[in-house]
Amino acid sequence: MKKLLMNISLLLSAAALLANPQSALAEEKSLQELVDKTPPEGTLELEGRVYEGNVTIDKPMTIVGKEGTHIRGDGTGTVIEIDSPHVTLDTMHVSGSGMDQSSDEEYSGIRVMGENAVIKNVKVTDVFHGVYLSRADNSTIDNVTIIGQSSDSLAKQGNGIQIVRSNNNVIQNTYIEKTRDGIYVEYSNNNMITNNKVTETRYGLHYMYADYNEFHDNEFVGNIGGAAIMQSDSLLLENNSFSFNQGSRSFGLIIQTSREVHVLNNKFYQNQRGLYLEQSTSNTIEGNEFFHNQIGVELWTSSTAHTFFNNVFRKNNTHVVTIGGESFNDWFKNGVGNYWDDPILDLDQDGIGDAPFEATSTLGNLLEENELAYLFLTSPAIQLYEKANALLGNQRIMAVDEYPLMNERETQPMLWTALLLIGMATGLYFVWKRRKA
Amino acid sequence: MMAYIWKEYLEQVRGKGLWLGLGILMLTSLFIIAEARTFPEELGFEAMLLSVFDMNVYIVPLFALFLASFSIFQEKESKTEVMLLTKKDSFFTFLLKKSIATQLVIIAAFFGAFIVLAIFMKAFLHFNVTSFLTFLLVTFALLVIFNQIGTFLGVICKTKMQLVGANLLTWFIIVFLLDLVMLYLLPAVSFDNIAIFSWAYFLDPLHALRFFLETELGLFGLTHLSRLMENFLIMEPAVFFILNFLLWPVVFFSLTLLCGKGGVSHD
Numbered sequence: 001m002k003k004l005l006m007n008i009s010l011l012l013s014a015a016a017l018l019a020n021p022q023s024a025l026a027e028e029k030s031l032q033e034l035v036d037k038t039p040p041e042g043t044l045e046l047e048g049r050v051y052e053g054n055v056t057i058d059k060p061m062t063i064v065g066k067e068g069t070h071i072r073g074d075g076t077g078t079v080i081e082i083d084s085p086h087v088t089l090d091t092m093h094v095s096g097s098g099m100d101q102s103s104d105e106e107y108s109g110i111r112v113m114g115e116n117a118v119i120k121n122v123k124v125t126d127v128f129h130g131v132y133l134s135r136a137d138n139s140t141i142d143n144v145t146i147i148g149q150s151s152d153s154l155a156k157q158g159n160g161i162q163i164v165r166s167n168n169n170v171i172q173n174t175y176i177e178k179t180r181d182g183i184y185v186e187y188s189n190n191n192m193i194t195n196n197k198v199t200e201t202r203y204g205l206h207y208m209y210a211d212y213n214e215f216h217d218n219e220f221v222g223n224i225g226g227a228a229i230m231q232s233d234s235l236l237l238e239n240n241s242f243s244f245n246q247g248s249r250s251f252g253l254i255i256q257t258s259r260e261v262h263v264l265n266n267k268f269y270q271n272q273r274g275l276y277l278e279q280s281t282s283n284t285i286e287g288n289e290f291f292h293n294q295i296g297v298e299l300w301t302s303s304t305a306h307t308f309f310n311n312v313f314r315k316n317n318t319h320v321v322t323i324g325g326e327s328f329n330d331w332f333k334n335g336v337g338n339y340w341d342d343p344i345l346d347l348d349q350d351g352i353g354d355a356p357f358e359a360t361s362t363l364g365n366l367l368e369e370n371e372l373a374y375l376f377l378t379s380p381a382i383q384l385y386e387k388a389n390a391l392l393g394n395q396r397i398m399a400v401d402e403y404p405l406m407n408e409r410e411t412q413p414m415l416w417t418a419l420l421l422i423g424m425a426t427g428l429y430f431v432w433k434r435r436k437a
Numbered sequence: 438m439m440a441y442i443w444k445e446y447l448e449q450v451r452g453k454g455l456w457l458g459l460g461i462l463m464l465t466s467l468f469i470i471a472e473a474r475t476f477p478e479e480l481g482f483e484a485m486l487l488s489v490f491d492m493n494v495y496i497v498p499l500f501a502l503f504l505a506s507f508s509i510f511q512e513k514e515s516k517t518e519v520m521l522l523t524k525k526d527s528f529f530t531f532l533l534k535k536s537i538a539t540q541l542v543i544i545a546a547f548f549g550a551f552i553v554l555a556i557f558m559k560a561f562l563h564f565n566v567t568s569f570l571t572f573l574l575v576t577f578a579l580l581v582i583f584n585q586i587g588t589f590l591g592v593i594c595k596t597k598m599q600l601v602g603a604n605l606l607t608w609f610i611i612v613f614l615l616d617l618v619m620l621y622l623l624p625a626v627s628f629d630n631i632a633i634f635s636w637a638y639f640l641d642p643l644h645a646l647r648f649f650l651e652t653e654l655g656l657f658g659l660t661h662l663s664r665l666m667e668n669f670l671i672m673e674p675a676v677f678f679i680l681n682f683l684l685w686p687v688v689f690f691s692l693t694l695l696c697g698k699g700g701v702s703h704d
Contacts, residue, residue: 199479202661221477221479221480222479222480222655224658224660224661241477243477243479243480244477244479244480244484244656246651246656246657246658247657247658247659247660247661247662248662248663248666249661249662249663249666250658267477269476269477270476270477270480270484270656291475292476292484315472366620366623366624369623369624370623370624370626370665371663371665371666372623372626372634372665372666372669373620373623375638375644376616376619376620376623378491378647379616379620380494380495380612380613380616381612381613381614381615381616381617381620382616382620384613384617385617385620388617420467420471421464421467424460424463424464424467428460
């Protein structure tokens with residue numbers, strides 16, 4: 001009986017070895033050995049266990065993990081370095097890169113230095129940079145989660161996804177939190193960044209010297225700055241959401257020293273400054289919603305020739321502030337202005353206000369003189385300050401919209417509120433009657 | 438002590454001021470809750486709480502001042518104060534008991550209103566208990582400070598007209614005038630005098646309380662501040678909050694004690 005059992009067990013082991021030789025030997029070999037033994041363009045299937053890194057991939061291949069597959073670096077360098085084109089990493093957790101900032105190389109969880117890489121279904125934690133694309137064109141990063149170390153020490157860590165001198169890449173469906181910058185792009189053109197969520201970082205998105213890129217349907221919530229576009233031209237930002245970016249120097253989106261940026265149909269909610277434009281020119285701001293920001297749009301004089309149209313400005317403490325003198329921008333295009341959340345007459349019922357709308361304020365001077373003025377933007381006294389200055393003739397025109405829009409107001413909340421009011425009034429009436437009785 | 442609380446409760450409940458205050462508070466808060474349904478899901482609840490606080494900055498101090506001041510003023514007017522003082526209580530004991538009773542009743546009433554509002558918040562928004570409790574803590578501090586200022590005004594004023602004027606003036610000074618003065622002084626603020634400005638800013642309870650609430654709710658980041666802001670924040674927001682919460686009630690209680698002793702005539 002004993003012999004029979006032994007034979008069966010031997011047979012089963014042999015069968016397992018024949019069916020999946022690499023998996024069966026995995027426990028005996030290091031990850032690097034497994035990678036080295038996989039033929040070019042072959043597939044290495046990893047078990048749902050911890051593999052010790054670091055590892056370098058120097059041939060086209062696919063590594064597929066399963067639930068529980070964890071590649072853990074030794075904390076001295078990059079955990080997975082891809083030196084070859086056509087490498088795919090699928091389903092795994094990567095952690096433990098070096099954090100040394102004075103080394104020659106900035107370490108990362110995954111560093112891609114070959115073209116046509118695919119990184120998907122990957123979680124990256126406890127690393128300097130999460131995923132680093134360096135001269136890696138035509139790559140895809142899909143469904144990747146990157147968790148930084150802490151939002152209190154952003155300066156000491158790297159970026160979630162760092163893209164340097166890499167073109168035609170797709171970054172989609174990622175979730176990034178508590179890293180320095182969420183997605184950092186430098187000298188990289190024609191990238192498509194779609195449906196990502198970045199929170200608790202310094203800048204959710206940081207663009208430097210990168211042209212012809214597109215961002216769609218991304219969400220930047222609770223960062224120091226939502227997105228920073230710097231020295232980059234011809235970008236499209238469409239259907240993104242920039243919200244709750246609050247702090248003493250916070251903004252939803254900053255466009256600095258950039259041209260031909262099209263900001264289309266985005267939402268700017270609850271930011272200290274929704275959109276901040278500095279030293280930029282010829283950008284188009286179209287169809288966006290600026291809602292409940294301390295300042296909807298802040299423009300510095302150095303920023304000119306922008307066109308704002310079809311935007312909605314609602315319940316911002318100040319819709320528009322121009323700082324540093326007069327700024328020359330168009331607040332309408334082809335007879336279409338913006339909606340300003342202010343009472344405007346439309347007697348001819350053509351959907352356009354009968355008179356031009358002028359956004360006036362004295363806050364520009366105040367903000368220019370001292371940044372502590374931002375602390376008072378929510379103060380009840382600010383309206384009094386504005387009124388006093390208006391009476392004294394100190395107000396300046398921030399924006400002139402020749403064709404202010406008469407947007408349809410949302411009826412549902414109004415109806416809801418009216419019903420509540422009726423309910424409350426009825427309740428009060430009964431209380432009153434009861435007390436009288 | 439219980440007699441004081443019960444008497445205060447009956448007087449406040451039978452009066453119209455408290456109900457008017459609570460009614461306005463509920464109404465304005467409901468408008469904000471209705472509007473907050475369009476806020477983004479994440480942090481939308483916290484943003485709503487901050488908006489309610491911004492509205493409360495107008496309403497709560499005004500009603501706290503009126504309710505507390507008229508409560509103690511009535512004791513003088515209806516001679517109950519004299520009766521209590523000639524019985525056994527010293528002015529200090531009377532003021533302490535009266536203050537505790539006023540604080541308890543007014544705070545309980547306002548908290549009751551917020552609990553009712555919490556039902557609406559829970560029904561229509563992503564309710565977060567910690568954020569709501571932080572909001573209640575800040576409202577509690579706001580009420581304690583302004584109730585105590587109200588008590589002070591009620592003791593020092595001789596006529597009802599005087600009291601109405603004093604309440605309105607105090608409200609206007611704290612809510613509007615102090616900020617207006619600071620706004621005009623702002624261009625003169627530099628690195629050399631930023632600490633003085635910081636003290637002036639944060640000893641205004643409305644600033645300290647709001648800043649504490651904003652940071653605690655995660656709506657204002659204290660990282661990556663400019664050099665000026667780093668110099669401006671000489672202490673943690675929580676420290677300024679505690680300082681205001683302790684300082685102003687104690688100062689106004691002491692002032693009331695000082696002025697009240699001199700102002701009360703014993704037959």
